[in-house]
Amino acid sequence: MAKRRVLLTLAIVFLAFSVIGNADAGRGKVSLPEPLLGEDGLHKQSWFSDSFLNLKEDVEEAKSENKRFVIIWEQRGCPYCKRTHEVNFRIPKIVDYIKDNFVMVQLNLWGSREVTDFDGEVLTEKRLAEKWGVRFTPTIQFFPDDVKKIGSRPGNKAELVRVPGYFKPFHFFMLFQYINIRSNEKEPNFQRYLIAEGTKIRDEKGIDTQKLLWSDELLID
Numbered sequence: 001m002a003k004r005r006v007l008l009t010l011a012i013v014f015l016a017f018s019v020i021g022n023a024d025a026g027r028g029k030v031s032l033p034e035p036l037l038g039e040d041g042l043h044k045q046s047w048f049s050d051s052f053l054n055l056k057e058d059v060e061e062a063k064s065e066n067k068r069f070v071i072i073w074e075q076r077g078c079p080y081c082k083r084t085h086e087v088n089f090r091i092p093k094i095v096d097y098i099k100d101n102f103v104m105v106q107l108n109l110w111g112s113r114e115v116t117d118f119d120g121e122v123l124t125e126k127r128l129a130e131k132w133g134v135r136f137t138p139t140i141q142f143f144p145d146d147v148k149k150i151g152s153r154p155g156n157k158a159e160l161v162r163v164p165g166y167f168k169p170f171h172f173f174m175l176f177q178y179i180n181i182r183s184n185e186k187e188p189n190f191q192r193y194l195i196a197e198g199t200k201i202r203d204e205k206g207i208d209t210q211k212l213l214w215s216d217e218l219l220i221d
Contacts, residue, residue: 059118059144063146141155173218
């Protein structure tokens with residue numbers, strides 16, 4: 001009887017660790033709820049910053065939380081915006097990394113909300129997009145972590161990195177890591193950084209490079 005209890009206990013412990021292991025392995029898979037569609041036709045995430053759209057204040061808020069400030073531009077009917085939300089923003093590892101390290105504000109390429117640029121100019125989202133030369137969606141812009149580094153420059157002159165278009169999960173995750181760990185300060189070319197990191201992961205973990213780069217799952221721990 002005692003032996004049976006020991007075996008049962010071991011089985012429960014093994015099951016518990018299996019569940020934990022499977023849950024951790026699943027963090028790289030599309031598993032979060034599907035996004036909601038707002039009245040403006042843009043997909044929404046509950047963790048997007050509910051900003052007053054004063055961009056200097058947004059940078060200051062991010063800094064106070066030891067995070068970086070990032071803007072994502074989208075528009076109604078954009079298939080690659082939809083893809084970003086339905087794939088990338090449903091992968092727990094990606095979402096948790098962004099939430100832990102960034103304050104993200106969503107802007108509408110054709111929107112009418114007023115935004116205060118870093119240089120103090122107040123204009124609609126649509127006019128801001130024109131001023132900054134944002135033409136494609138999604139477009140992601142990363143900014144310095146201190147308003148002193150921005151000064152009175154407009155956003156398009158202050159941005160660290162701008163990325164237009166859709167990125168697969170591995171590229172997407174590595175983009176945020178690239179900024180967060182300040183690799184952009186050592187290697188200004190993201191493509192070279194991506195290739196170097198992909199090669200390192202391939203050599204260490206034996207994951208096929210093409211599968212790593214183009215999968216709809218995030219195939220890294």
